[in-house]
Amino acid sequence: MALFLNNQDSLAQKLEDSLNRPFIYMRQRDIELGNYSVVLINFNNIDECNDQIGLNKLINAALALGKPLILLNVKDGSILSKILGIGFRGRCIIVRPYSTYNVFNALGLTGEVMQETGQAVVTQNEDGSRCFSVDETPCNECPPMECQAFFENLCVAEQVRMIEGILDSEFKVPEELCPMPGSSPADLPESQFKLNYLAIEGKWNLSDQQVTNNSVVMEISLIASFNPKYKYLRIRSVGAGFNPANGADMQYNSTYDRGYFQSHVNIHMQPNSSKLRTLSTEPKNVNKQAQYTTSSEFSVGVDLSKNPTFSSSYTISETMTTTVSDFNIYNNGAGVTADWDFDLSLTENSIWDIFDEEFLKKAKVKELPALATRNLQAVTEAVWYADNTVNDVIGVQLYWEVDHFHCYVTGDWASYTEHYTHKWKTVGYQSTPVNIDFGSVNA
Structure with missing residues (x-):
């Protein structure tokens, strides 16, 4: 200390x-x-x-x-x-x-960057019979000089x-978050909204030659409504996204050696209060689609006796469309928790599926889709609401996790070994939340 x-x-x-x-x-x-x-x-x-x-x-x-x-x-x-x-x-x-x-x-x-490794030794006979031996190590922290x-x-x-x-x-507000006129919290009277952008970023070494650079911008909107008498909290994630090689090429990308690539991203939002109720979480489950759309809509009333130049009611309605080819999305939300997994379809069942095993040949590492090696944007949205008498400071857990793999094969057709190194890190506000003052807006 x-x-x-x-x-x-x-x-x-x-x-x-x-x-x-x-x-x-x-x-x-x-x-x-x-x-x-x-x-x-x-x-x-x-x-x-x-x-x-x-x-x-x-x-x-x-x-x-x-x-x-x-x-x-x-x-x-x-x-x-x-x-x-x-x-x-x-x-x-x-x-x-x-x-x-x-x-x-x-x-x-x-x-901390966590790490685990695994290997499968495969021996083949000329009659095509095979023998497998799998060895996986428990997870541990990466050595401090390796992943800083x-x-x-x-x-x-x-x-x-x-x-x-x-x-x-x-x-610059991310293009995906730019609203149409008349649909943004900023169209309301100043006392009825607080709009903030929080960049949760992480950049570290995956190896001595590969740096991952990841940025998620959380748009945090707190809105008070005169009628209906609610306060709404909307949080949307977007930003520059997840880049396993900081926009460059992976350190390894050949037939028998690929990595580090990203296989999984998690986005987590969780208010620490029973006074909030969930209105919506988007996206829902998305499987085998090239793109997906997130949207939400709710009405916000204005007291015209205090704000005569405004309309009596506004509809906050914004839509975002994002490319997600080769990744499946799973909405794990329950109660007030909003949580999404973005899983590379190639490896979501098992990392061993990355290896292409052919008859009487040395195994290969399958080619990777673009979003596994380049920029993946994890666009999500959650909306909660509470009575407009709530003026508490409410903590919200906001964090993301990203997983990277390096997979390679050594040996020859008769006896080869499939290897993987798995590294992952959680970044953001988990044990110490982002505090949001519901008393900062009123209608």
């Missing part, structure tokens, strides 16, 4: 020295942000609970002026949610304000450059 704190203190100091005109929060009373470009808050130096009023004033003033925030060592996501509408623990959180929404980048999300997560293993100077790169970049 001491090493972590020292590293974060070093990062805070380096950011102070490197950023262009940063405002460093030290519990100042009179704050004028006009001459600053970014606000830096190191929560190691403040008490989140006792400083809530000062933090609220500072953060809202910064966002109103379009100033991005860098939040280090956030310990209590529920306090942050009372200020921003959503909040979560984090080593480094970047918040970029836009006209109707905020964008959150969480750096340094932890999680990127941000937390960078030196402080490189961490600063990564943060500066995010600050200098322009966030």
